[in-house]
Amino acid sequence: MVSYNRFGLSRNVPEEVKRKVRQRCGFGCVICGNPIISYEHFDPPFRDARSHSADGITLLCGSCHQKTTMGLINKGTVAKYNADPSGLREDVSFGIDDLVGSVPPIVLMGSNRFRCTGEVIRVADRTVLGFEVEIGARPAVLINMRICDRNGRTMFEIVRNEVSISKANWDVVWRGQSLTVRRANYKILLLLKFMMPNAIKISRLDLISSGVRLRVRNNGDVVATFASGMQGQGTEGMQLIRGCCVDGVPCGLVVTENGRVALAASSWEAIER
Numbered sequence: 001m002v003s004y005n006r007f008g009l010s011r012n013v014p015e016e017v018k019r020k021v022r023q024r025c026g027f028g029c030v031i032c033g034n035p036i037i038s039y040e041h042f043d044p045p046f047r048d049a050r051s052h053s054a055d056g057i058t059l060l061c062g063s064c065h066q067k068t069t070m071g072l073i074n075k076g077t078v079a080k081y082n083a084d085p086s087g088l089r090e091d092v093s094f095g096i097d098d099l100v101g102s103v104p105p106i107v108l109m110g111s112n113r114f115r116c117t118g119e120v121i122r123v124a125d126r127t128v129l130g131f132e133v134e135i136g137a138r139p140a141v142l143i144n145m146r147i148c149d150r151n152g153r154t155m156f157e158i159v160r161n162e163v164s165i166s167k168a169n170w171d172v173v174w175r176g177q178s179l180t181v182r183r184a185n186y187k188i189l190l191l192l193k194f195m196m197p198n199a200i201k202i203s204r205l206d207l208i209s210s211g212v213r214l215r216v217r218n219n220g221d222v223v224a225t226f227a228s229g230m231q232g233q234g235t236e237g238m239q240l241i242r243g244c245c246v247d248g249v250p251c252g253l254v255v256t257e258n259g260r261v262a263l264a265a266s267s268w269e270a271i272e273r
């Protein structure tokens with residue numbers, strides 16, 4: 001539901017304004033560099049804003065935003081970091097100066113290698129994980145991610161690095177060049193590391209979306225397990241995705257509604273449990 005302030009301004013920041021803010025702030029939280037962010041009106045604060053001016057909006061991660069709400073970080077500190085964002089000072093955000101051209105990043109997932117123009121993983125016709133390149137004064141890789149429950153309802157969604165839906169407590173931590181996503185007090189769902197100049201290594205993956213569990217094993221196999229009765233098709237079983245090399249296709253790994261794994265280059269094997 002869209003909320004409005006007393007001047008009738010919607011909380012929805014237009015995409016073009018978001019793009020300007022991303023570019024200016026170095027694609028990450030201005031304080032700590034975490035690339036998973038929200039757009040925060042800081043000058044003036046949202047309750048006093050009459051328009052979405054890029055200059056008055058900054059990027060904060062969930063943790064730094066919480067600290068500002070609790071008063072542990074004051075407005076002056078936010079303004080100071082906004083003027084000198086972490087992502088532009090250090091090599092800490094997904095804003096990268098030496099991305100090679102505009103090609104999509106190479107995604108290394110276990111023993112598999114994908115370079116996709118669209119998503120990396122798609123389950124039941126919904127994006128689970130994808131990366132896109134934003135070209136601008138500073139090119140950057142933007143992350144899209146969505147976790148759905150068995151009925152296809154979105155529980156957690158990141159759109160172009162912004163947490164847009166969060167129906168539980170999710171923890172997103174950025175350290176060095178590594179991003180970890182987990183449900184609070186729960187195991188790691190995703191651990192990826194940005195490898196210069198243009199590769200992303202998914203070293204840990206264990207998530208369930210739309211009744212499909214996807215894991216990366218230590219030996220490099222990607223395993224897709226289907227819950228009994230997924231999408232009403234009664235499919236149950238497991239498939240391995242191993243040694244797959246895909247380049248220039250719209251999507252790397254597609255799991256269809258009836259629980260089948262499809263790959264552009266088929267070097268996967270199916271195992272019935």
Ligand SMILES: [Zn+2]
Pocket residue numbers: 029030031032033034060061062063064065
């Ligand atoms: Zn932060």
